[in-house]
Amino acid sequence: MRNLTCIICPIGCSLEIQESGSGNLTVTGSRCPRGEVYAQEEIRSPKRIVTATAAVQEEQAALSVRRVPVKTSSACPKEKINALLCDIYKKKVSLPVKAGDVIISDWNGSGIDVIAARTISYAD
Numbered sequence: 001m002r003n004l005t006c007i008i009c010p011i012g013c014s015l016e017i018q019e020s021g022s023g024n025l026t027v028t029g030s031r032c033p034r035g036e037v038y039a040q041e042e043i044r045s046p047k048r049i050v051t052a053t054a055a056v057q058e059e060q061a062a063l064s065v066r067r068v069p070v071k072t073s074s075a076c077p078k079e080k081i082n083a084l085l086c087d088i089y090k091k092k093v094s095l096p097v098k099a100g101d102v103i104i105s106d107w108n109g110s111g112i113d114v115i116a117a118r119t120i121s122y123a124d
Contacts, residue, residue, distance in 0.1 A: 006035040047075035057092045068093045073113040096121040
């Protein structure tokens with residue numbers, strides 16, 4: 001048996017998950033159907049939104065801003081997060097950048113975009 005706290009809504013239901021011999025999961029403790037879906041996904045295929053920073057291009061790095069905060073547009077499978085972070089850390093961003101600008105498009109064919117989380121201009 002595993003215990004999770006559902007993070008889908010502010011209630012934070014305490015979930016208990018039991019796996020049968022055939023691999024089926026039974027979820028108890030959820031006050032709504034979303035908790036069961038969350039538990040199933042968290043056990044079978046956990047995903048996370050990834051936040052990081054990308055470097056500003058070297059010729060612009062003399063400015064006061066050297067890194068741009070970025071995040072993924074959708075959740076990334078946990079087992080691929082390290083590879084995604086490596087690609088983000090290799091990326092050089094050209095200023096100016098607006099919040100929501102795509103920094104990396106369709107990362108590795110996953111449908112996940114890496115987007116700027118903040119607007120940064122030369123004056124920042």
